[in-house]
Amino acid sequence: MTEEKRVLAFDFGASSGRAVVGTFDGRTIHMEEVHRFANDPVMVRGTMYWDVLRLFHEIKQGMTKAHLAGPFASVGIDTWGVDFGLLDERGNLLENPVHYRDARTAGMVEAAFRHISRQELYGITGNQIMPINTLFQLLSLKEQRPEVLARAKTLLFMPDLLNYFLSGACRAEYSIASTSQMLDARKKCWSGRVLAALFLPEGILPELIPTGTCIGQLDAALCEELGLAPASVIAVAGHDTQSAMAAVPTEEPDFLFLSCGTWSLLGTELPEPVINEASEQANITNEGGYGGKASFLKNIIGLWLIQECRRQWQREGRDYSFGELEQLAKAAEPFQSFIHPDAPEFVPSGNMPERIREYCRRTGQPVPDSVGAVVRCIDESLAMRYHQAALELETCLGRTYPRLHMIGGGIQSRLLCQMTADACAKTVLAGPVEATVLGNIALQLLSTGAIGSLREARQIIKASEDIRTYEPQQAERWQQEYHRWEEITSC
Template sequence: MTEEKRVLAFDFGASSGRAVVGTFDGRTIHMEEVHRFANDPVMVRGTMYWDVLRLFHEIKQGMTKAHLSGPVASIGIDTWGVDFGLLDQRGNLLENPVHYRDRRTAGMVEEAFRHIPQEKLYGITGNQIMPINTLFQLLSLKEQRPELLAQAKTLLFMPDLLNYFLSGVCRAEYSIASTSQMLDARRRCWSKTVLDALDLPDSILPEIIPTGTCIGTLDAALCEELGLEPAEVIAVAGHDTQSAMAAVPTEQQEFLFLSCGTWSLLGTELAEPVINEASERANITNEGGYGGKASFLKNIIGLWLIQECRRQWMREGHEYSFGELEQLARAAEPFRSFIHPDAPEFVPSGNMPARIRDYCRRTGQPVPESVGAIVRCIDESLAMRYHQAAVELEECLDHTYPRLHMIGGGIQSRLLCQMTADACGKEVLAGPVEATVLGNIALQLLSVGAIESLREARRIIRDSESIQAYQPQEAERWQEEYQRWEAVTSC
């Protein structure tokens, strides 16, 4: 009989986090959420920070609760990309990490292009040019707070920083490093060309390690404080998208997937990065994944739009569940108004319903007034954007995918899943919901030797989860409306 393995996965999203114990009996993975907590940014004198010490407190709570039912073999952490903390010469945190939605990077992309041409930057890094990327955050520090950068000895991305708090080891895991726009995508190392062009220090960047590396064990003082037994700290795919990628329940080597959460990421898994004129024109990113694979991805604003609308309605005294919002959207008139989900005005936090109305007013469309009309506008526009991204990606690769694996929290909206199938004209296979956590767990099990290969891990996940199929039902109507969406969003 196979010995049961228990591992502990921490999954941090942009608004919440959770601790999940994964138990593998040799055939299937069983998950138990032992702790859930809020992850709210904190505004202090005009700067938006992550409350990282509170997050580490929640990690301690999660470890303590997991230990109640027995020790775990390992711990793995995944988070969002691009953000980081800076350590001083003594290894102390200089200040709380700044949130990627903070406005400090305004104008930094244009400033960077004064020193390195856009085509050269993309040609080296293969990263989608986005103001939130680490490179532009560091450039803002050099321009606006050089004294802070001068004090820094080590930069650690968010999952690497939390791993450091657990183990005392400073490393940069491959997948999270690849979100930074500082990595040479082909050579898989920090790009001295990019860093020198912007006069940024390469000495603060730690050694890059492969995804799934054991970096050490829990710090002895931490074990004593919490009454825990030592466990391995595994650098799983620190970028949550790459943990989710590991959980795509497919038998195919060539597949198209959509990770649907606060951000939506649509792409595929390749042996090597694809960096050419077509991918640069489409602004498609290349990220690193498990086994040195490359993920060819399009970043799209996702459920952030609905989440931020919901927060605004709560401020106005209306407590809608996500299920209620879906029902209201289903009842609303179809194809009335569209937005471009990635328009700059939708990136910051704030009154999202008002911004959506302003966008529709500015583009000469009917203004969505009701809650259902706004949510339907978002859902339909996201589905259109997914179709556009899929077309761009398939053109870059000269390959057509007949189906789309849709994973993550967004698949709980059956309406959005069906819209995506109709807009893309593809069969949508929805599941698992908990793809990021399952991928985190699977990568730990690979690291400790309980699973032999990523292919086996995906088979186990497929056998452990329920997958829902959606067939295109109104593809012709959606193609007609897509032309109108393109016309509206290109204004």
């Protein structure tokens, strides 16, 4: 009989986090959420910060609760991409990490292009050029607060920073580093050319390590404080997208996936990055994943739009559940109004329903005046954007994909899954919902030898989860409406 293996996964999203114990019996993975907590950014004198010490406190709470049921063999942490903390020469945090939605990167992309061309920057990094990327955040520090950068000895991305708090090890895990726009995608090392062009210090960047590396043990003082048994700290795919990628339940070497959460990421897994004129024009990113593979994908604003609308309605005294919002959208008239989900006005927090209505006014469309109409506008527009991104990827790769694996929390909306199947004219295989956590757990099990390969891990996840199939039902109508969406959103 195979001895059960218990590991602890921490998954941090842009608004909440959770601690989940994964138990592997040799055949399937069982998950138990032991702790859930809010992850609220804090605005202080015009700057938006992550409350990282509070987050570490929640990690302690999660470990304590997990230990009540017995010791766990390892801990792994995944988070969102691009954000970081800076340590001084004594290893102390200089200040709370700044949120990627903070306004400090305004104008930094244009400032960077005065020193290095867009073509050269993309040609080296293979990263989708977005103002939130680490490179532009660092450039804003150099331009606006050089005294902070001058005191920095080490830069650690968010999962690496939390791993440092746990173990004392300063490392840069490959997948999270690949979100920074500072990595040479082909050589898989920090790009001296990019950093030198912008006069940024390469010396603050730590050693790169492969995804799934054991970086050490829980700090002895931390174990004593919390009454924990020793456990390994595993640098899983620190970028949550790459942890989710590991959980795509497929045995096919070539597949198309859509990770649907606060952000939507649509792409595929490749042996090597694809960096060419077509991928640059489409602004498609290449991220690093487990085994040194490349994720060729498109970043799209996702459920952030609905989440932010819901927050606005709560401020107005209308507290809708996500299920209620879906039912209201389902009852609304189809194909009335469209938005481009990635339009700049939808990136910051604020009154999202009014921004959507203003977009519709500006583009000469019917203005969605009900809650259901706003949510339907978002869902249909996201599905159209997914179709556009899929076409761009397929054009770059010179092939088509008949199926799309949808994973993540967004698949709880059956309406969005069906819209995606219709818009993309593809069979949608939806599941697992908890893809990021499952991938985090699987990568820990791979690191410790409990699972032999990524293919085996995906087979185990497929056996552990229910996968729902959605077939296209109105593909022809959606294709007609797609052309109208293109016309409206290209204005």
